[in-house]
Structure formats: C-alpha cells, structure tokens
Amino acid sequence: ASLRGISNSTSGNNHFSLRTHSCGEVCSTHIGREVTLYGWVQYVRQDLFVILRDFSGLVQILIPQDEALRKTLFDLPLESVVMVRGKVQLRPEGQENKTMSTGEVEVCADSLEVLNKCRKLPFEIKDFVKKSEALRMQYRYLDLRSSQMQYNLRVRSRLVMKMREYLCNLHGFVDVETPTLFKRTPGGAKEFVVPSGEPGKFYSLPQSPQQFKQLLMVAGMDRYFQMARCYRDEGSKPDRQPEFTQVDIEMSFIDQAGIQALIEGLVQYAWPDEKGTMSTPFPSMTYEEAMRDYGVDKPDTRFEMKLVDVSEAFGNTEIQFLRDALQQPGGCVLAIRVPDGAKHLKGKDLEALKETAKTQFNQDVSIVLVRPDGSLKSPLSRLLSEGARLQLLQMTLASAGDLVLLAAGTGDHMRPLLGKLRLQCADLLEGHGVALRDPSVFHFLWVVDFPLFLPKEDDPEQLESAHHPFTAPVPEDTPLLYSQPHKVRGQHYDLVLNGCEIGGGSIRIHSASEQRYILKTILQEDLSVLSHLLEALDSGAPPHGGIALGLDRLVSIMVGAPSIRDVIAFPKSFRGHDLMSRAPDFVSEEELKPYHIKVTWPEGDK
C-alpha cells in the first residue's frame, strides 16, 4: 500500500490502486523499476514464465530459480489471480515478442502471491476458443474477459463520454433523468406493467421518455438530453432486448436543419479515431426517393443495385402477367440488376430468392440472365419483343454476365419485395466472396419527408401515425391536415447507418389545438389519457423538436458486432432470459399478495 499511485500523482488507471502499473503498460522506459502488478494467469510457460493479464494487456513474468516461488507456481490453475512484485528488465536478445505490446521486456519476480485460485472453467479465456452463445451468456463474467468484449464495452463507455462532453460541456444541454415508473399508454401492448400496492393499479415501464422530454421543453429547460433506459416487451424478436438505451435529445427554438446539424456534430465529435474520420453534413434522401430507389426507408447505400422502373419497356408486351400488372392502378414492372450475377449466383441462390418472394410477399419474381451476345436467358425471353429486350438492357444498364430480377405488380407491393431481394442478393454475393459492403465504411444517411399518417393495416380506411402522434406536419402541408391528411408529410427525420435505422426524431406539435385535432379527429384517440400533455401545450409550450439514437445498435455497427448483445454487458437471451441468474423466475403467491395479483395458470400447468 505504501507504493500506491507511485506511477501517477493525481490521475490515471493506477491511482488509488494497490498496483504501481497495469500489465499492458510495462515497457522499456520502466527498465530497472520495481513494479507491483495484479492480474490473471493467462498461461504458464516452461515452469519459468507466467503470462499475466489485466484489462490493459499481457506481460511476461520471469520466475527465478527460487524454491518458494517455483512451489507457488507449480500447479497454479490458469485464470487464478496473483500479485507480482519484481523488477522490469529487457528480454534477452532474440526473445522479444513483436506481437505483444510489452514484448520487449519482462518482469523478474521478487515475490508472487496467489490471491484467488481459479476452479476448472467451463471454457478457456482465449480469443480463439469458440463457445456457444448460451454458454457465453451463462458465464457472462468469463465471456467479458475476452479482449473483444473488453474492447466493446470500453469503446461504448468512451463514446458515451464524448457525447456527453459535446452535449453538456459544448452546447449547454442539461442531463435530466426522467421516471421509468410511469402510466400505461392505452393500447401500449409492448409496455411491461409493474403492479403497485394499490389494488388494480399498475405502473408501466415506458418505451421512451417522449412525453417527459416534451414536458421539459414546456418547463423551459431549453436543451435536454439523457442516456435513457427504455423498455419494450416484444417477446422473442431476434436482436432486440427488453431493455435498451437511447441517446435522448430535445431542444426548444430549433428547426429540423438545426437538429440534423447538432447530430452530425455529435457523431463526428464522439466517433473514435480508430474508426476513421467522418465527413458532414450527412447525405439526405426523401422517404419517396428511398422507397423508389431502394425499396426500403432505411437504405444501405454502401452498394448500388438500385430498383429501376422498367414499366416503359413493357408498354405493349404480350406477356400476360406483365400486362395484368401494368393495368392495375399503381401497377409497374420493377427491376434490379445484379452485376456479374450469372458468375456468382448459382441455381440454389436463385431458388432462395424466388422462395423469399413467394413466402414473404406471395409474389413471383423473374430472373433474367444476360448472355455474352446480349440475348436473355429466361422463360420470358421467347415472348419478349426485340425492342423490349433492348429497352430493358438500356434501362437497367445490364450487360453480359449480369442477372436482372423482375417483378410486376403494384409499386407499393413490389418495392418492399425488391428492396428485400436486393439485400438478400448482397448477402448471397458476399457469401460467395464478393466484397460488396466494406465493414470499415460507415454510410450515414438522413431520410426525411415521411408521410405523417399511414393507413391502418387492419382497417385501411383509418389513419394511424407513421411515427407518433406528436410529430408536426411540414409547414406547407399543414392546410392538407383538414382536407387530405393522408397527403401530409411530417417533419420527421430518420438517421440511417449502413442500412440500419439508428435514430429518429421530429419537430413536435406545439399548438394544443392542432394536437387535439390530430388526436381526436384524425386518429380518433381518447383525449383524456393525454390531457396533461394537451394542458401543457396550452401553457406556453415553445416550438421544439428532438431525436433519439439507438445507442446499442450504433455501437454494435461501430465495432462490427454481429448482435447488440455483444455491446451490452449483461443482455437477455432472445427469449428474454438472463441465463446467468435465471431471470425471470417464479415468485411465491405470498410475495405477490402485497401487489394484489395472482397468477392465472394456463390449463394443465403448475
């Protein structure tokens, strides 16, 4: 303890600790220095060397010919925790390890103390040891020792810190915590309920602090942010978590361009150096353009293969299903070109594409191969006029060796289909070794001008909010609210990264009467549940807007993790289970009594 903080006087990773240095920082500038290190036994070599690991890396400890020391070393299980005191020295010539940051030196031990012996572990802590995700989750405290998980959690922490600096220190944002025990949203089927001590009354865990952030603007808070824990009960959706974190932001006296500029600055400021530089402003695309060109509202712009409307080529076609399609209202023929598709995609790939179209969209897709002579290999080709063939090649820019996917029907139906097939083609091509989407490239994109309302799926005569009912209309569309609400665009913006939606926000409605009209007349909602918000808008609400970024998703893309579970310390399984502690778990009837609830067991259970 007398050596505490010897290496640093008032800060650093070792200040306050019992160690003098961390393992990974020992280097040639320390030669001759007495050091005290603490860490885990990574491995033992030749009964002579211990490789010691801590969060910062590895260092080689030389165990001299000393009876007591050798005895301690003997039979020491890997992953045991030890303290080492010793002197840093250069490794003998030829024994340097260039792959190790501390590889020039070693620590010659004076003493080695075993602080905690390790049992036989269910898996080794070596990056190359593959283990099932279930095993990783059950022993998460071991899994987190891997260098990849250490990196992921540390990079996340640094990113969040930089975001806070940008928001709080540079731009006057106030970090305000909002409640997570809140009132249930009617019809909020995805909200967890929390029974209270009053019979029949429940709190609910909110999906976002939306109401609170707006109320903070009414409260004159001006600029709010929070790393907000949010909750969503979605059962078993892949790569979703029942609790997740969003970077939640709201500002008064701001317009859409202002929020977008803020977020561009935020991402640029917080982005880790090792992930390359980022240029701003981010490109922007309207919802209509995104759907037209990519068939999806969150386009992955890292590669082409855009959707092309080739209806014109088939104006006079004799092919019956194309004619039928083009005769419907909104009917069209859409195509995507897969460059060199004939070379890379095999029969079973093409079957997989057709299968997707059939099962997910109940739709046929025609796959056309362009032969070296420009002729088409396809069941359609016999019925295709020469003019149509040439026009199709010209419109899609397809040439020898390419594949062209064709689908015919209404645009609203075909675009999502081809958007999906486009991504599936990309996966298939990458499966065959084509480098299509560079994992070190980050394509940020704004998607704007969303429709404010969409027809309800189960009752298309009725409208529902495309995002949420607090989004303000685009100013020039406001008059349409009262005549053709389905044509109104919202002041909503989505932030897309590499084809994933990582954020969304809007300028909010600040007029109580407009909000009331939308809720009551257009959406036919019960106003009483939102009466406090409507009252607030009537109480001097400033114009305001905001955004929320999905932190887990953003970090997972940044570090190239296959799942958000890899950037969360203790995630739930896709069924919502904590495999380590076995949550959720049974609770006795007795313990539920104070909450006035009782389990209703399904027939045959219990």
Place this chain on the structure above:
Amino acid sequence: ASLRGISNSTSGNNHFSLRTHSCGEVCSTHIGREVTLYGWVQYVRQDLFVILRDFSGLVQILIPQDEALRKTLFDLPLESVVMVRGKVQLRPEGQENKTMSTGEVEVCADSLEVLNKCRKLPFEIKDFVKKSEALRMQYRYLDLRSSQMQYNLRVRSRLVMKMREYLCNLHGFVDVETPTLFKRTPGGAKEFVVPSGEPGKFYSLPQSPQQFKQLLMVAGMDRYFQMARCYRDEGSKPDRQPEFTQVDIEMSFIDQAGIQALIEGLVQYAWPDEKGTMSTPFPSMTYEEAMRDYGVDKPDTRFEMKLVDVSEAFGNTEIQFLRDALQQPGGCVLAIRVPDGAKHLKGKDLEALKETAKTQFNQDVSIVLVRPDGSLKSPLSRLLSEGARLQLLQMTLASAGDLVLLAAGTGDHMRPLLGKLRLQCADLLEGHGVALRDPSVFHFLWVVDFPLFLPKEDDPEQLESAHHPFTAPVPEDTPLLYSQPHKVRGQHYDLVLNGCEIGGGSIRIHSASEQRYILKTILQEDLSVLSHLLEALDSGAPPHGGIALGLDRLVSIMVGAPSIRDVIAFPKSFRGHDLMSRAPDFVSEEELKPYHIKVTWPEGDK
C-alpha cells in the same frame, strides 16, 4: 434561420438554435447588435415593455410606437411564447436595473411574433408565489420554470458531468450499464415485480446493481461506474422515492483507504465552485465512537452537544431509578448539555423532548437547569449529593444557564435516545433563532469499523448482515468469524454529510469459501439463489470493493432543498403517485392476460 449560430461558431448555448442570443446574456457588449430572442413573457409594463424570460434570465424589450407591434402586445397573456427581433441599446440614464444581470440594456423591438399563447395558469411563475406541493406536482412543467428548480436541475447535471470526467477521463473508469430487469432476491420485500410473458415468472427491479458490479470485477473490468437507477418499494416513507439514482462504483485491487481517497477526490473535483472549497481527507470516526459521542451512526458534526457518560457521578447515588439503571449489565447514565438551554427552550420545548423519549423510546428523561449560582433546578436535585452535583457539572462542562438532559438505562438503549434528543434540541434551538447549523457549511465524515453482523430484531439469537452479506471482514477479525461472529467488524464505510448518510460501501469478500460460510453457516441463507455469484468467486475473482453514493440526497443537501423531490424533475408523491399523469393507474383485465396475472380485489372493492 439565416442568423443561426451568429454569436458562436461551433459551440455554446445558441449554436444550432433559431435565436442569436439567450435572454440572460444580452449586455452592453452587444449594443448596436441586431438580436433574435425567444422566450416567455414574464410581464408587461406600461404597455411599453415586455420582460422576456428564458432559461438564462430576463431581458427588457422596448416596444416602439408602432401600431402593429402595440396590437400584438395588447392582451398578450403572461407566459406566452414570443420571438423578438431588435437592436440592443443602453437604457436611458436612471432607468438601469442593478438587480437584473441585463439591467444596463434593453432590446428595441423591430418585430415581435407570438408563437404560442398561454392559457390562464393555475399559478403564476414568480418565485415569491407560494403554492402547495400537490399543485406544484400536478403542474410540474410549470413548477420547473421557477429559477430555483432550473438551478437545482442544472446544478445536478453539472455535478454529474464533473463526476464522469473525474471517473472516466481522469481515472480510467468504464461506464457500464447493468440490467434493471433482474431476478427477485428471496425475501426482497422491497423489490417491485414485473410479470413476464411466461406464466408465474417475474422479473424484479433491483434495489442496486450490487451483484452486477461484483460480477464486472470478476469479468476483469477493473474499474466500473454507473449512474444507476435503482428501485425500492417502500410504500409511503417521507422523502423516499420508488426510483432513485446512485453513483455506483467498484474497483479491483483496491483497499478501503484507496476507495475513500477516490471518493474524496471525486467530491472535491465535482463540487460546484459557488458552494465553497472543500478540504480533504474527510474526517473519519469509528461506528463505536459515533454511537458513543452522538448516539447515531451518521452524526451531524456541525454542532457539539455530544453525549457524555456521567455514570461515575452517580456511583453512590441514592436516587433509586439511577441505581437500578446502573446495576443492569451495560447500565449507564448519559447526559447532553444544551448551552444556554435555559434561555432558549421553554416549557413546551421541554415537554416535547420528554414526549419523544416517552413515545419513541418508552423512557424518562430528566432535564436539569443550571442556576447562576451553580445549583441545579430539577426534581432530582434534592436527592443529589454535593459531590455528584459538582462531578456532573464538571463532566458535562455545564455552567449557568445551560440545560442538561439525563437518561439512565442500558447504553444500547440510551444512546439512540439521546442521539435523537440532541437533534431535536438543535431543531428547537433553531426554531428560536439560534444559528446552530450553518446551511452553507458542509461536513463530510467517514464512519468506519461497523459490526459485520447484528442480532436479528425478531430473533436476537440469529445474526443478520449489518449492511449486506458480501462485505468482507476486517482482516484481523477474520478468525473470529468461526468463533465469535458477532464481534467481527466489517470493511464497511459510510459517507455522512451534515448528519445524512449519503453513501456506503465496502471491500467485498472475494473468497468463495468464506462467502459460502457466511451465507450458509452464519446467515443460514439458501445458497442456490446465489449459486452464480459463488461460482463467479471461484472463477478467478480479484480482490475488490466499491461504494454507492445517493445522488438525489447529495444534490438536495448541496442546494439546500428541503426534499429530494426538489432535485428530481418528475418525482412521485410520498404515496408513490405521479400527480401529473395519474400513475399508477388501472389496467384492463384484457391487457393483463399476456402476463398471466389477475387482480385480486380486496373484499368490498370494485
């Protein structure tokens, strides 16, 4: 929008906004400058001036003799939101307002636009307007407009930011989020339950991330912190909240002194300048000393009036109840001296003190007044020997005009009583205008060497953990674990500020066998529920320790708020209600079905 960010190029409170300046920053350096301001109408004066308010303060707007402008102004409700464009000018001589930071200048309006008219509010936004707490809570978005609440939330945000800088940027801590949907602790009566989609299975909202922070140490995270949301269902306790925030910290390879030094540095670094400087290290006191001198384990050291053991003075007393008391095992006579008590405390004050002793401790307390001649005014004085009188005066240092409170019984019973009366005396003295506890003074204090176990209240033969079962024993007491566990001191430390416990922590047990022995043999707990933690300790757990600070309480003391509700944006009422949204609320039977629960209505209800 073309003026966006005119005052600052890349940062500041106005960058990205539609305004050029905030109201409170306009000053004489801006004279002649065109500004665009947004804010709330604080008041209108002489149909000529609008006082405009935003988060930063007030500024005077001069409305020139312009028909259109005057018309807008006419009948403009207070708290309406307006945009003003105009030129900054010096106020005419003699019209400066020294009480206003912008009082030298005014803005001569070119245009004034009403962005949102305000309805008649339930109360005015003036600091001097008193309103009930229920009204404040119902209209929290108005209440937060007060300068005091703006200050409280902003100072909290800055404090948290400074703490993060200290932990993350200066000392290598990793900010890790831990789950709030966790497994129920058996007997965790204060944990909210959250029904899952699986019949009979529940998550629980944890009271702290204790298990996770320890598991992160086993995971090699080295230094963890989190501003952690915690949950506690305590029904209606005054000044408690069902959700609250703690600054949660854990470190590996650290001792008690290291954690204490870290926290002293943390508080010193983050403490706002305007609250004065802070000297470190903080004073420290053992649990035994605290109980002996103050009768409580969280002494308010801002004032004296310590407990004095005056048993010796009554060694040969003829007073029966004192003799009886002294003859019991652990019996004693304790006193506190109230300086000038005779002058300040009246008959009903003394009755109140006796009442407390009687109702809360079922105990009599004798109150003795020291007359100018040194004689005592008390029913006891007749039976008191001259020697005893002199010794009592000498031991308590009491002199003319002082009061002495005497209580006799076992020390374990008398100390908490006199500790309580000491605080009540302080309240009473302050009620009479005696300045005893300076609100601008902050007395931090460590209390250490707590007993590791205490007898269970309902079964004193059984021991329970004084804090939690993961606290390590003081090393030299470890052998006592196996022989006299009630004598073992724990490596636990409490941080006390002005008589409030604002934090507590400990060095944890890292040996699985020691942890198993304590849980199973001493505490007689079921090991199976903690099997994952015991396995983790067996898997190379480093020595580690940590602490948690109650952020809400710390901030409330710092800003001198009467309740933690004044430093939380949207607190619950003391019955756990959100008075604004009316949470918790009823949820339909239908909506509970997916969770397989049913409300059990008490007899006669619904």
